[in-house]
Amino acid sequence: MNLPNPNFSLVFLRRLVSGMALVSPLAAPLEAADFVHEVVPILKQHCAECHTDMKQKGGLSFNTEESFRKGSKNGPILDTAHPEKSLILKVIVSEDEEERMPPKGARLSAKEVGLLRDWVVSGAKWEPGFAFKKPPYEPPLRPRSPVLPAALGNRSNPIDRIIDHYLAEKKLPSPAPLDDAAFLRRVHIDLVGLLPDVGELRAFLADPAADKRARVVDALLANKTAYAEHWLSFWNDLLRNDYVGTGYIDGGRKQISAWLYQALRDNMPYDEFVRQLVAPSPATEGFANGIKWRGSISAGQIPAMQYAQSVGQAFLGINLKCASCHDSFIDRWKLSETYGLAAIFSDEPLEIVRCDKPTGKPAVPGWLFPELGTVDVTRPKAERLKQLAALITDPKNGRTPRTITNRLWQRLMGRGVVHPVDAMQSAPWSEDLLDLLGSHLTENHYDLKQTLRLICLSQAYQSKAESFSELPQEGRYVYQGPRPKRLTAEELTDAIWQICGSAPAKFDAPVTRQTSGEGAAAKPPMVRAALLQSDLLMRTLGRPNREQIVTTRPLDLTTLEAMDLNNGAILDSRLAEGAQALVARKFASSAALVSYLWQAALAREPGADELQAAVALLGEKPAVSAIQDLLWGVLMLPEFQIIR
Ligand code: HEC
Ligand code: HEC
Incomplete structure (x- = not known):
């Protein structure tokens, strides 16, 4: 790709360069010590x-x-x-x-x-939850509806009542409110993974109605296809489901894509969703059965142990991996408890193996919170799994709704109430907020869209994010507003296709896309990156290979990633296709193209200096390569890549 040509105004160049500073590597990735x-x-x-x-x-x-x-x-x-x-x-x-x-x-x-x-x-990464001296905190198991403090001002959303009180107690200011354009962009990306299109943006800005934000939230959540195809990535990461990779060809692994896609489209209640994964049918067993690794494996990798680890991590935020070779050093879980959960799933009696040495002791099937009930070990496997599924989704079990709503909070707000999100054994920064989210989900029949709606309608969500450059060091976290997020690999890819109209026609996921039933949608919605196999660009932008459960995409860019954004062949061809597609749209003038690009990508009009610089770059009759350069420049802006 050509470098931006020298006609670029200094102002624009400086912004580009400051953008580059943000997307440039912090330190070369090093093989970190364990x-x-x-x-x-x-x-x-x-x-x-x-x-x-x-x-x-x-x-x-x-x-x-x-x-x-x-x-x-x-x-x-x-x-x-x-x-x-x-x-x-x-x-x-x-x-x-x-x-x-x-x-x-x-x-x-x-x-x-x-x-x-x-x-x-390599960043002094601490194992989440590890402590030399174990913290005495034990999270409560039962659900709890917190008593809400009085509303301050007109802020009656229960989230705001809790957070306003929290900030007042700490004598901290409420973060500034988000303007309409920034809100529209953020809520589109967060709920359906797409940018607002230019027509929508204009109509929204012009709409004087007081309830317009609530209407947008509801409309986005009602868009079944866009919602499902966005959240598919989150669930594929969490349930380690993919379309190609280890085991899919030789039968060592099975997809749950078709089931998952439909469950998201139908907004299957979360308790039912979990039950169908924990006590699986042929359509969902890919999750429970895990990956049959070839060659010799350690005791912790046998399917029953993988089952215990996956169920523990995904639905309960419990790290049983560290309790798969020895009693955990990070929390209270014991080797025998991991084996107990594994034994529920195992077809044969299991012997406990400690650090790869058999102990001679049999594993006793058991569930992690016996105070809620137990699994009848005399029953056949299918029934044991049903009993386990019922215990995990028992309304008296507050852990399950807290774990998933904390994950959703993290996706929308940039950081968990319990953080990291898999360390659910550790203390939240606000017990009231965590309990509110959990009990709200249970009271709303485990409808995850209701949780998303509650968060998006809060003033807390509709506030400006903290600034990336001024984020405090992780020490004791104090909430001061949403954290900025980066576009994910899929969001960035979709954004290019959306802005340019250059999405591919084919996709890889074995799912049934419906193109009707979305109200007035006449043409089939754009194919989404989540439906495609990963490629080198998406990989370097943080899309995981899904052999392990992944619950947080990386926030820093690695060297490799920065290189790919600079001159990667895939990005290059994607931008070239995009530029071709833009040429074909025959904008009335270069200025009109620039104005479109700014609104589509950044949800605002270009400033006078930007317009001038960009038009100078394009010339009267812009060549494809000039449009491609401009596209690249816009996509490199932190303003584009960071969701504030
Ligand atoms: C026998 C006791 C002892 C051991 C063992 C020890 N330290 Fe210290 N450490 C101290 C004392 C005493 C101070 C305070 C020194 C001072 O204030 O001048 C200190 C201070 C420090 C400081 C802060 C220095 C500063 O200027 O603020 C660091 C960093 C540190 N230790 C690291 C380590 C590391 C790493 C190890 C293990 C490799 C270690 N220490 C082992 C006694 C110890
Ligand atoms: C594949 C097996 C395996 C897994 C999985 C595993 N460990 Fe270990 N760990 C060991 C072995 C072997 C030792 C050696 C000590 C022993 O025999 O207990 C050990 C020792 C430790 C020690 C003691 C170190 C010391 O010398 O004081 C800690 C702490 C520890 N592990 C933490 C963890 C954590 C945290 C996890 C999860 C991230 C984990 N382990 C997962 C095998 C494992």
Whole structure:
């Protein structure tokens, strides 16, 4: 692709360049050390004595991720901008008697220093929930409808009543409201994964009605095809379903695509949805059966253990992977409990294997929260699974609705009430909010669209996002508004197709698309990226391969990704097709094309300087290559890629 030509105005170029800064890599991705199995043992052996439990020498405690990131009495010991200059790395190699760590006795070996360095330089990722000293928090199991504080001002949405109260208590300001155009863009992307089209944008801006935002939310949720084809990606990630990949050809794995697509279209109540996955039929068994790995596998990868891990993680936010070789070090789950859940699914009696050594002890089929009831171990498998499904979706089980509504909150608001979303064993930043979301779902017959609606209609959602560049370091999180999000791989791909009208005609997912029944929709809706196999561009933009459950797409761009955006062949051809399609639309003038592009991509008119620069780039009769350059420039803008 050609570089933007020199006619580009400086203002526009500067914006482009500042855009590039945002999409450029933070640090080269490094093979990170395994935190729990390589880093923790070093810290335990050499540092724990003085920096864990009640000991906090120098004000520094490694007990939890939060205390670790807070640092010493002198501040953070990690330098996020220049990780290699972090204090923690300096002290372990320092020759200065006053500074060196540990202060006396054996130094760290070169290998240990290397492991710590790799870990710090690759971002010092802490295993979610891991703590040297286990936090005493145990989440309540029962559902609870919180008592709502009085509404402040006119803000009566229950979410706002809780959050306004929360902010007032902390003496924090409410974030500024979102204007109509930004709201329309955000809510379109969040609910159906598409940009508002230009006609819709104009009509919405011109509409004086007070309830226009609520009407948009309802209309988007009622658009069955667009809704299903957007949320398909979320569920494919969570249920590790895909169209090609390991096991699909040799029968080691089975898709649930057709069932999933229809369930989303029909907005199947979530409790029923979970029951059909936990106690599967032929249409859904792909999830429960997992992946039959070829070759030798560890005890934790047998199908019954995969079942326990997948059900635990996806529906209950419980990490049983860490309790598949030994009792968990991050929360209270025991190896025997993982095996208990696995034994419900297993056709034969299971023997507990600890760290790949058989223990001789049989697994006793059992469910994780016996206070809600148990599974009758004398019944055949199909019945045991039905009983398990009933326990997971029992209305007295608050864990299931909290887990899914927390995931939806995270998708819309950028960060979970419990965070990360799979660490449901840890404390939320607002118990009232988490409980409200969960009980609201149960009271609304497990209708997930009602949860989305509740969130989208809150002033909290309709507020400006925090600024990306000023996000505080993860320490103790304090809510101050939605977090900015990046367009996902599918959203970005769809956006290009939508803006240019260049979507492909064919798709890969084995689903039945209905093109009628959407009211007035005369022409079939555009084919969506979620229905296609992944490609290199989508992969580098964060679409996972779905051999593992993925619940959060990456927020940082890696080097590879930035390269692909700069000169990747796939992006290049997608933009070339897009530019061709735009030429064919015969805009009356270059200015009209620019104005369209800005409204379609950014939900606003170009500024005078932008218009001038872009028209200068295009010339009177724009060549395809010039349009392609302009498209590229617009797509690289943070304003385009980031949902604020
Ligand atoms: C025998 C006790 C002891 C051990 C073991 C120990 N530390 Fe320390 N650490 C201290 C003391 C005491 C201070 C405070 C020093 C001061 O304030 O001058 C400290 C301070 C620190 C600081 C903060 C320095 C600053 O300027 O703020 C870091 C970082 C640190 N330790 C890292 C480590 C690491 C990493 C290990 C393990 C490799 C470790 N320590 C092992 C006693 C220990
Ligand atoms: C494939 C098996 C396996 C899995 C899965 C596994 N571990 Fe381990 N882990 C081990 C083995 C083996 C040890 C060695 C100690 C032992 O025998 O208990 C160990 C030890 C540990 C230790 C003690 C380190 C030390 O020396 O103090 C921690 C902490 C730990 N694991 C955390 C985790 C966490 C967190 C997870 C989930 C992310 C996890 N493990 C998953 C096999 C596993």
